[in-house]
Amino acid sequence: xLQYDIIIVGxxxxxxxxxxxxxxxxNLKVAVVSKVFPTRSHTGAxxxxxxxxxxxxxxxxxxxHSYDTVKGSDFLADQDAVELMCQMAPKIIREMExxxxxFSRLENGKIAQRPFxxxxxxxxxxxADKTGHVMLQTLYEQCVKxxxxxxxxxxxxxxVHNGERIAGxxxxxxxxxxxxxxxxxxxILATGGHxxxxxxxxxxxxxxxxxxxxxxxxxxxxxxxxEFVQFHPTGLRRTGILVTEGARGEGGYLINKDGxxxxxxxxxxxxxxxxxxxVSRAIETEILEGRGFKDAExxxxxxxxxxxxxRKKILxxxxxxxxxxxxxxxxxxxxxxxxxRPTAHYSMGGIDTDIYGRTRxxxxxxxxxxxxxSVHGANRLGGNSLLDIVxxxxxxxxxxxxxxxxxxxxxxxxxxxREQEDRIRALFNNDGSEKLADLRNxxxxxxxxxxxxxxxxxxxxxxxxxxxxxKERAKKIKVYDTDMTFNTNLQQTLEFLNxxxxxxxxxxxxxxxxxxxxxxxxxxxxxxxxxxxLKHSIIERGDxxxxxxxxxxxxITKFQPEERKY
Amino acid sequence: MEKRKVxxxxxxxxxxxxxxxxxxxxxVEVVKGMTILEALQFIKDNIDPTLxxxxxxxxxxxxxxxxxxxxYPKLACKTQVFGELEVYKxxxxxxxxxxxxxxxxxxxxxxxxAIEKMEKMxxxxxxxxxxxxxxxxxxxxxxxxxxxxxxxxxxxxxxTTCYSVCGIVKVDSNYGGPFPLARVYRFAVDPRDxxxxxxxxxxxxxxMWNCVRCEKCADVCPKHVAPVNGIMKLRGLxxxxxxxxxxxxxHVAAFYKSLxxxxxxxxxxxxxxxxxxxxxxxxxxxGIKMILKGKAHSPxxxxxxxxxxxxxxxxxxxEVE
Numbered sequence: 105x106l107q108y109d110i111i112i113v114g115x116x117x118x119x120x121x122x123x124x125x126x127x128x129x130x131n132l133k134v135a136v137v138s139k140v141f142p143t144r145s146h147t148g149a150x151x152x153x154x155x156x157x158x159x160x161x162x163x164x165x166x167x168x169h170s171y172d173t174v175k176g177s178d179f180l181a182d183q184d185a186v187e188l189m190c191q192m193a194p195k196i197i198r199e200m201e202x203x204x205x206x207f208s209r210l211e212n213g214k215i216a217q218r219p220f221x222x223x224x225x226x227x228x229x230x231x232a233d234k235t236g237h238v239m240l241q242t243l244y245e246q247c248v249k250x251x252x253x254x255x256x257x258x259x260x261x262x263x264v265h266n267g268e269r270i271a272g273x274x275x276x277x278x279x280x281x282x283x284x285x286x287x288x289x290x291x292i293l294a295t296g297g298h299x300x301x302x303x304x305x306x307x308x309x310x311x312x313x314x315x316x317x318x319x320x321x322x323x324x325x326x327x328x329x330x331e332f333v334q335f336h337p338t339g340l341r342r343t344g345i346l347v348t349e350g351a352r353g354e355g356g357y358l359i360n361k362d363g364x365x366x367x368x369x370x371x372x373x374x375x376x377x378x379x380x381x382x383v384s385r386a387i388e389t390e391i392l393e394g395r396g397f398k399d400a401e402x403x404x405x406x407x408x409x410x411x412x413x414x415r416k417k418i419l420x421x422x423x424x425x426x427x428x429x430x431x432x433x434x435x436x437x438x439x440x441x442x443x444x445r446p447t448a449h450y451s452m453g454g455i456d457t458d459i460y461g462r463t464r465x466x467x468x469x470x471x472x473x474x475x476x477x478s479v480h481g482a483n484r485l486g487g488n489s490l491l492d493i494v495x496x497x498x499x500x501x502x503x504x505x506x507x508x509x510x511x512x513x514x515x516x517x518x519x520x521x522r523e524q525e526d527r528i529r530a531l532f533n534n535d536g537s538e539k540l541a542d543l544r545n546x547x548x549x550x551x552x553x554x555x556x557x558x559x560x561x562x563x564x565x566x567x568x569x570x571x572x573x574x575k576e577r578a579k580k581i582k583v584y585d586t587d588m589t590f591n592t593n594l595q596q597t598l599e600f601l602n603x604x605x606x607x608x609x610x611x612x613x614x615x616x617x618x619x620x621x622x623x624x625x626x627x628x629x630x631x632x633x634x635x636x637x638l639k640h641s642i643i644e645r646g647d648x649x650x651x652x653x654x655x656x657x658x659x660i661t662k663f664q665p666e667e668r669k670y
Numbered sequence: 671m672e673k674r675k676v677x678x679x680x681x682x683x684x685x686x687x688x689x690x691x692x693x694x695x696x697x698v699e700v701v702k703g704m705t706i707l708e709a710l711q712f713i714k715d716n717i718d719p720t721l722x723x724x725x726x727x728x729x730x731x732x733x734x735x736x737x738x739x740x741x742y743p744k745l746a747c748k749t750q751v752f753g754e755l756e757v758y759k760x761x762x763x764x765x766x767x768x769x770x771x772x773x774x775x776x777x778x779x780x781x782x783x784a785i786e787k788m789e790k791m792x793x794x795x796x797x798x799x800x801x802x803x804x805x806x807x808x809x810x811x812x813x814x815x816x817x818x819x820x821x822x823x824x825x826x827x828x829x830t831t832c833y834s835v836c837g838i839v840k841v842d843s844n845y846g847g848p849f850p851l852a853r854v855y856r857f858a859v860d861p862r863d864x865x866x867x868x869x870x871x872x873x874x875x876x877x878m879w880n881c882v883r884c885e886k887c888a889d890v891c892p893k894h895v896a897p898v899n900g901i902m903k904l905r906g907l908x909x910x911x912x913x914x915x916x917x918x919x920x921h922v923a924a925f926y927k928s929l930x931x932x933x934x935x936x937x938x939x940x941x942x943x944x945x946x947x948x949x950x951x952x953x954x955x956x957g958i959k960m961i962l963k964g965k966a967h968s969p970x971x972x973x974x975x976x977x978x979x980x981x982x983x984x985x986x987x988x989e990v991e
Contacts, residue, residue, distance in 0.1 A: 141785075143828050144732040158809075195806040202802050202810065204795030204862060206817060206824045213811030231824075237731055238824050245794035279774060309727045342703055345729045400671050401701075428729060431748045432705075541715035585720040589686055590775045593719040 105516065108133045109508045111273060111288040113260045113316065116145035117236070117490060118472025118497035119294035120243035120252075125501025127250035132505065136252060137275055137286070139259045139311060139595070142244045146296050146309040147493065150236025151348035151424060152220065153228035154494075155487035156193035160210060161217045161226040166190040167662075168224060173488060174663045176222040176379050177481025178622035178632065180329070180640070182659040185459045185477045189488075189495045196494050197229055205242040207231050218353045220486040222379035222670075228487040233348050233424045236490060258284075259595055260315060261527075263291065263323040263468065264520045270467035271514035273319075274524045278595060281588020283528070285521045289508040290467040292500050293320065293455060294493075297473035299333060301603045301610070302448035302556070303548035307339050307346035311599065316474035318602035320455045321609065325463050326644035328476040328656070330606070331613030332452035334484055334623045335557050337383035339447025340432050341405045347425055347444055349486040351410060352376040354421050358387065359407040359441060360395040366406075374670040381483045381623045382670065384446040388557050397443065407441035446557060450489060452480045452623065453613070456642060456656075461500030467507060471500040478640065481658075482622020528583075531597055536582030540593075543581065544600055547574050547607060555611045560627040568611045575604045608651060609643045616653050617641060634665050672702040674761065676751060678709060680721065681766040684775050691773070693764075694718075700751045706765070707735055707746040710777075723777040730892060733829030737777050738766040743831045745892045768834035784833045788850035791872050795857055798864040810862050823856035823900050825893040832887035832897050838880050846876030848887035852900030858907055870908035878904055879918030920944045930981060933974035937966050 110126055112119045115138035126134045138145065157164040169190040174181050201207060201215065208216040208231055220228040231238045247254075257278040264271045264285070272287040298314030299306045306312075317327050337358075338347040352358075358376055360366045370386040371378035378386075390396050391404045398404050410418055410425075415438050418426055422437075429435045429442045455470035457463055457477055463470055470476075472493040479492055554567025578601060585593035619633035620626050639655040646652045676698055683691035696713045704712075707725050714721050723746070726734040730748040737746050740758050746765075754763055771779035802810055832848035833839055839847050846854070851873055858869035881901045888896035909919050924943035928936045938957065941949040950957075960966040974980070 140726055140732070140734065141781075141828075144726045144734050146727065146732075148827070149727050149729060149731050198803075198806045198809050202797055202806070202862070204797075204857070204860060206821055206860075207812075209812050209814050209817055211814065213813045215809055232821075234731075234825065237827070241824065241826075241828075242795075248789050249792075249794040249796075309732065311726055343728070401703075424731075431730065431750070434703075539715075540719075583719075585722075587684060587687065587720070587775075589684060590722050590778050592722050592724075593714070 105285040105287060106135070107287045107513070108135045109288065110134045110290045110292065110504050111286055112136045112292045112294060113273065114138060114145070114294035114296060114472070114474070115140070115142035115254065116147035116294060116296055116472060117239060117243065117493035118500070119145075119292070120240070120247055121494045121497030122292050122294060122471060122501030122504070123247055123252045124243065124250060125498050126505055127247070127252050129505050132508070134253060135255050135286070137255045137258045137260055137273070139257060139278065141256050142247070142254060143240055145240060146312055147490070148237045148240040149309060149346070150239070150490055151233040151346065152350040152353065153218065153230030153235045153487045154197065154239070154490035155220070155223065155227050155485070156197040156229055156491065157190065157227060158194050158197065158215060158217060158229065160214045164225045164227055166193065169193065169227060171663055172223050173479065173485055174481070175668055176483055176485040177479075178483055178668055179634070179638065179663070179665040180481030180621060180658055181479050182477065183661040183663060184659050185479050187661065188459055189479050189491060192495050193491055196491075196498065200239065200242060200494070203242050203246050205231070206238050218350065219377060220353050221349055221374075221377050221383070222485040223487070228353065230350065232420070233350050233422050239490060259598065260295070260319065261524045261598070262520065263319050264516060265323060265465050265468065266514060268466060269511070269514055270465050271516045274521050278590055281591060283521055283525050285516055285518065287513055287516045289511050289513055290469065290504040292461065292469040292471060292504055293474055294470070294472045294497060295474040297451040298603065298606050299448040299451055301547065301607045302333075302551050303544050305339070305344050305548065305552055306448040307336055307344050308449070313599035313603045314606035315599065315602050316470060317455055318605040320463070320470070321605055321645050323465070324645060325465055325468065326456045326642045327609050328453055328456035328640050328642055329478060329482075329613070330453035330609040330643055331617050331641060332482050332623050333448060333555070333610060334380055334450040334452060335384040335446040336449035337380055337387055337446050338408050338444040339449070340428065341399070341403045341443040341445055342401070343432050344447035345428060345432055346447065346449065347408060347428070347442060348422070349380070351408060351422055351425055354417060355413055357409045357412070358383070359409050360390045361397055362395060366390050366395070371670040378670045379483055379485060381625070384557055385625060387446055391445070399443070403445070405443040405445045408444045409441040410437040411439065411441065450484055452476070452478070452482065452484055453610075459499065460503040461496055462503065467511065469500040469504055471496045482624060528594065531581070531583040531594065532586055534580050534582040536580065536584070538577045538580040540581050540597055540600055543574055543578055547571070547604060550574070551607055551610070555614045558625055558627055559614055561615065564611055564615045568608070568615060571604065571608050571611055575608065578604055612651055612653060613641045613643060638665060673699055674752070674755065676700045676709070676755065677762045678713065679762055679764045680776070681764075682776050683773050685773065702752050704751050705747055706737070706739060706744070706749045706751055706754070709751055710746060710765070722775045731827060733827035736768050736829045736831045736834070736892075738768055740764050743768050743834055743890050745829060745831070748892065768831060770834045770836065770839050771830070781830045784830050784847060784850070785828070787846060787876070788853065791846055791850050791854050791876060793850065793853045793857070795860060795862060796864045798862060798866070801862050812861055816861050819859045820856045823852050823895060826852065826895050827893055829892060831890050831892060835886045835890050837884060837886070838882065842877055842880050844877050845880050846873065846878060848897035848901070851876065851878050851904060852895060852897035855900035855904040858904060867907045867911045870904050870911055870913065873901070873904040874908050874913055879916055917944050929984065931973070932971045933977040933980045934967070934971055936969060936971055938969040
């Protein structure tokens, strides 16, 4: 058995910032457990940028940033958390800048900022269209500098606690196949999002399978606001790979079959720079009403046109986008418009935490996309995700450092390891009458049509039933690969089982929230209903194994809910 | 919709089970638009769940999935199957793990030694207190032209593709390798860094002068980083800080001096200036042969006609650097 003071699960922006925070304290034994090598984490795929009211381009302040965020969230964000994040933003940007992060610059040497959806000022700091990538590399470099200890290519299987406090985790060493108990006084989950549930239509990495929330759910820890899944307006037609909002920030147009800039009908003032939920629905409406394009494979889409930006600007500000469009769609945006369609992108919901990342179990924290503080409420603004992960990764790290100085290790029962061994052995011995890939695709379709961009009661009820049915059928999936050296068949199966578990909470939350708010849009309840639903949904697994839902008030400080118009 | 039957010939190896690597063939019907990674996942999903490979972002930014396709290393996720069939005029694609690293299983290699080497080379910013403000109330000033010097090198995704094709990595275990050395250069020209040109000493310690400039690392880099350019510039910095006492640096200096003196390369003086008397003696038999065949000039050379112009161009080029 391994033993540490703090274990951080996940090595993206939140995990690495938490690790950096713990590395400031000497003599603390910390390990970062990641199922990939740290710089492979999905934070690296974030293209557009990170918001902070630096005011380098136009006068700005954290309060305006807070207001835009709260309004963008459709007033479901907790305002104390939003204020904290927006206050910390300029300092944390400068902290990373001092670490060597290569932000794009203005002529006067200061950090450049560009406009993004839902923001009232050019507030998004960026490094061309590779902001997440350089951020992840910079944080990793600093971790190397500070001697952070990594357990790379380890897959976390379960959380171990005594009902009150955390005792550690059980994890699988992917290279050797060993199942190992890891004791710790504190565990910080930073496992990222779960939009891979929409398998065939998502911008997410293959591993964004909700491992953190699924483990939490199994351990009796509640999840919050799971019904809110953001569809990013501009995913590539075939693969769902993302075209950054920066492309619209730089002035890209959305065009339908009639050559019309259709956003004028949905957000006449902000046009393409309206928030993501609005733009996604606008595109889907165009497609549903027959004003989209259709290709030979049956994919439906509209165009994102960048041609008028000119070769120079595209090469300078959006070089990666150009390459993605060429490699994955065979389209050079300098000469042709890019075929796009909304793609499942971001999980607003996650493990229920307070502003320090604390969960119901003492010593168990969650930060970043796997957690829900909540600062994004019902809809996240572009550029606020990278900010969320660093701010709350840092705060969780800080709080965990304080916490572990006051407590000792809990006993860690070996049976927790054996339980996972049994679970995996059972996967090798199943009858194999169900196939992993088929069920994964089925889950994707059920979620896309039952709990996607547009939702309604009848379809969601069916979806919930189908998810439960898939969960039952999943018990028959067999892991055919029995060799324990880098068994990716086993890993993909475990990831799928996590996704099914999380999917159920999304549909249940969506069914119970009988209103439309942010990314959650109900055809049968098209209006926001503050009287009944200005509150967070909380879902947990009861002792009987069934999911149960409860509600929690939203924290409102400065900004009273008002109608959201753009 | 265009479809083609493709045979994927994949190198398999599980060191715990197999005494030797072997090739296994899978026939797949591929639609236009499919990437190599999608094809691998199709095989895993539908034909053989034991086929092992790494993949994560599937959009060419995480660096997990570098493999060799018909002998050439690429990211599986951004390589179109139809594109490869076109290039090689074939219906058979051979997929193998990348080189210079031990195979863990099938297409999965152990990149630890490459990464560990980089981690020893201080691949992180050490803030210069003269430049980096003491508080978080201010940011550093970095001008666009300063950023331009190192920005390209921050595109590196640590996919280790360049490392896998490097001939020097193969023969010199102390050699830092393309991506780690390029990263050293990246920090050496970051105005916020405290070590600055002194970073060239790290490159020096990790045998950067052994790079033979074959440019393979530049050819294969999926992000167009061209690590070799970083290595060359790092060498330049090492000469700037006076690390001249090695054959590589002397060779560069001899080239430069020769061009400055006459506008032509003095091949007779070159060994003398690079390797000293010992070098001349070593190269003497070759030199004599060359003179006899009329392939070498006399050591006494007249400057070329446009010599002054050339000197001006050289001077301007040095200033730009």
